[in-house]
Amino acid sequence: MELSPVAAGVIEVELPLWLSGFFVTMLLSIAVFPLVAEHWWESNRNKLIVSLLLSVPVLAYLLSEGAVQELLHAAEEYFAFIVLLGSLFVVSGGILVEGDIKATPKINTAFLALGTVLASIMGTTGASMLLIRPLLRTNSERRHTIHTPLFFIFLVSNVGGLLTPLGDPPLFLGYLRGVPFEWTLGLWKEWFFVSVLLLAIYYVLDTRAYRKESPMDLTLDRARVEPLRVRGLLNLVWLAGIVLAVAFLNEKYIGDLSHYFVREWVMLAMAGLSWFLTPKILRERQNFTFHPILEVAALFIGIFATMTPALMLLEKHSAELGLVHPLQFFWGTGLLSGFLDNAPTYLTFFSVAQGSSQTLQAIHGGTETVLGIPGIILAAISLGAVFMGAMTYIGNGPNFMVKAIAEESGLRMPSFVSYMRWSVMVLVPIFVLTSVIFLL
Numbered sequence: 319m320e321l322s323p324v325a326a327g328v329i330e331v332e333l334p335l336w337l338s339g340f341f342v343t344m345l346l347s348i349a350v351f352p353l354v355a356e357h358w359w360e361s362n363r364n365k366l367i368v369s370l371l372l373s374v375p376v377l378a379y380l381l382s383e384g385a386v387q388e389l390l391h392a393a394e395e396y397f398a399f400i401v402l403l404g405s406l407f408v409v410s411g412g413i414l415v416e417g418d419i420k421a422t423p424k425i426n427t428a429f430l431a432l433g434t435v436l437a438s439i440m441g442t443t444g445a446s447m448l449l450i451r452p453l454l455r456t457n458s459e460r461r462h463t464i465h466t467p468l469f470f471i472f473l474v475s476n477v478g479g480l481l482t483p484l485g486d487p488p489l490f491l492g493y494l495r496g497v498p499f500e501w502t503l504g505l506w507k508e509w510f511f512v513s514v515l516l517l518a519i520y521y522v523l524d525t526r527a528y529r530k531e532s533p534m535d536l537t538l539d540r541a542r543v544e545p546l547r548v549r550g551l552l553n554l555v556w557l558a559g560i561v562l563a564v565a566f567l568n569e570k571y572i573g574d575l576s577h578y579f580v581r582e583w584v585m586l587a588m589a590g591l592s593w594f595l596t597p598k599i600l601r602e603r604q605n606f607t608f609h610p611i612l613e614v615a616a617l618f619i620g621i622f623a624t625m626t627p628a629l630m631l632l633e634k635h636s637a638e639l640g641l642v643h644p645l646q647f648f649w650g651t652g653l654l655s656g657f658l659d660n661a662p663t664y665l666t667f668f669s670v671a672q673g674s675s676q677t678l679q680a681i682h683g684g685t686e687t688v689l690g691i692p693g694i695i696l697a698a699i700s701l702g703a704v705f706m707g708a709m710t711y712i713g714n715g716p717n718f719m720v721k722a723i724a725e726e727s728g729l730r731m732p733s734f735v736s737y738m739r740w741s742v743m744v745l746v747p748i749f750v751l752t753s754v755i756f757l758l
Contacts, residue, residue, distance in 0.1 A: 333627045333634075337379060340372045341624035345657060347372070348617065348712060349734035362612045369620025376624050388626060395662070396622040399487070401582040403443050403715045404611050405560050405589040410440075410447035411606045412553040412596035417546035421457040423524040426466060427517055429453045430473050434513050437478030438485040440557060441564075446475045446716040447723075451604045452546070454727045459538045462527035467724040467731065468740050469520040473513065475716035476708035480509045480700070484561055486714070488655075488664030488703040495668065496689050497696070499565075508701055508756050515748050550600045556588040563588070610722035614715060618659075621712060625658050632666055641670060642681055644698040644757040652702030652749065656709030656741075664703040671695050698757055705749060709741045710734065 347368050351359040358364055380389055419425055429449060436445040450470060457463045479485030481503055483493035489502055566572075567581035632654075641647055651667045668691075671678060675690035682692040707714035711721055711734055721731050732740065 333383075333631055335631065337376060337627040338631060340376050341621075341628045344369070344372050344620045344624045345712070352733045353735075362609065362616050365613060366616040366619065369616055369623075373620050373623035376627060380627065385630075388630065392622055392626045396618065397579070398582055399618065399622075399661070399715065400611075400615050401585050402487070402560075402564065403614060403719070405585040406441060406443040406557075407447050407611045407719065408589040409553050409556045409560060409592040410444050411604070412550045412556075412592045412600060413448055414549045414600040414604050415448070415452040415546060416549060416603070417452070417544040419456055419544070419546060420540060421460050421463075423521050423528055426453070426457065426524050427521045429456070430469060430520060431513075431517055433470065433474030434478035434517075437474055438481035438509075440561065441484055442475050442479040442486055442714065443716045443719070444557060444560075445478065446470070446720050449474060450720050450723050451727075454724060454729065458727070459536075459542060460528075460531055462530050463729070464732070465520070465523050465527065465740075467720060467729065468737070469516060469523075469744075471717050471720050472708045472741075472745065473516050473520075475720055476714050477509070477512050477516065477705055480505055480704045484564060486704050486707070487661040488707075489700060490564060491661055491665055492668060492696075492700065498688070501688060501696075502700065505697060505700060508697075508752060511755070512705060512748055512752055515751075516744070519744060550596055553592050553596060556592045559588040560585050605726065607726065609726065610719045613722050614718050617712070617718065618715075621659060625662070628658065629662055629666055639670070641667075641674070642678060644694045645753050647671065647695055648698035648702040648753050648757055650702070651699045652706030652709070655703045655706045656713040659712060660703040660707035660714055664699060667699045667702075668696075671699060694757065701752065701756075705745075705752070708745060709738065711737055 351368070377389065429452075433445045433449045436448070439445075440448070450467070453466065453470060457466055476486070479489070483490045483497070483499055483502060485502075489497075493499060563581050563584040567584060569577075572580060639650075641650060647667055651663055654666075655663045671691045672689065675687075678692050678695055679687065679690070682694060686693040688696050708717070711717045724731050731737075
């Protein structure tokens, strides 16, 4: 993604607060339509209609106020966002993990632990797309499994991506701004703490759920055991190409060429090679369709468009917020990440911290600084963006994709509101402990 004017502080338009109402309506649509018009909402076309109906008034107002540059940058960010998620979706969809092992609590927990580690290596999207289908297939004989894809979103689609800039889009944006590549590795204690707690909670819940399974279902699960086998390994080459493109094809390494979307064209080329060189039978066997990524694309058109004025207002009035303590940055970044998408939210609070760098250094003197930001403040922003992207379906791109794939497999996923009940009950206490232990 390219840095937006919101991130860069280029804000010249005074916007009315009511303009943010379209974004609130967009969020309410995602939450309410599955409850009141479930069948109608299943169509990606209808999701796109809602996105466009809410986006057009916002775009028209911003254009009338001369905010052309802001809109162009929002469009560039949306394009880069969808290209990254789409290319990882296509390439990882060409890697078939065959087999159906026993769906015991230990095996399920091992699946989640593996995905948590892979998320920092191949990105939360890549790890999610690689493992969600075999995990769902492994648990297909069981009945009490709704908690499994939810914890998968918590761990693999979010928390696991903390350790490298390649793991999660917010951290990559920080890397483009000059945060050293290896800096996020210093957050391994927080990553380990939250990951282990979530895995332990999942193991307890899955053990209780396993005991509720009928003897017939457990017998069927044991009878259908097939050893795991990975096919389509050539896609690891295309996956490496995407990772390298994300890491190096930016302004820092290729200068002005980055303005021609070189990175995005390379990623699209990797996805194209994967699509044409992967035997079709591999995608057919894992029921690969474009429905999940099209759902993300349709919804995030509305999210990116309607959240633009909300982010502009936040940046415009950030000095009035008086943010100086790590806990304020952690919870501020985190809670907004759950509803605004964590990548632009990270950039906003990153800019706020840089703009207040002298004040923050005076308060947190004697600590390391990164680009003028005290390390503990940057850690709070990073932790909030990555961890709390798991608070809602829209907090991070892979969340919706996992939800859509799970529903395609026949699993009835919780609604937007029901998902938040899980995230509040499970994640918020862990985040409170994290903030107390590491940020006070």
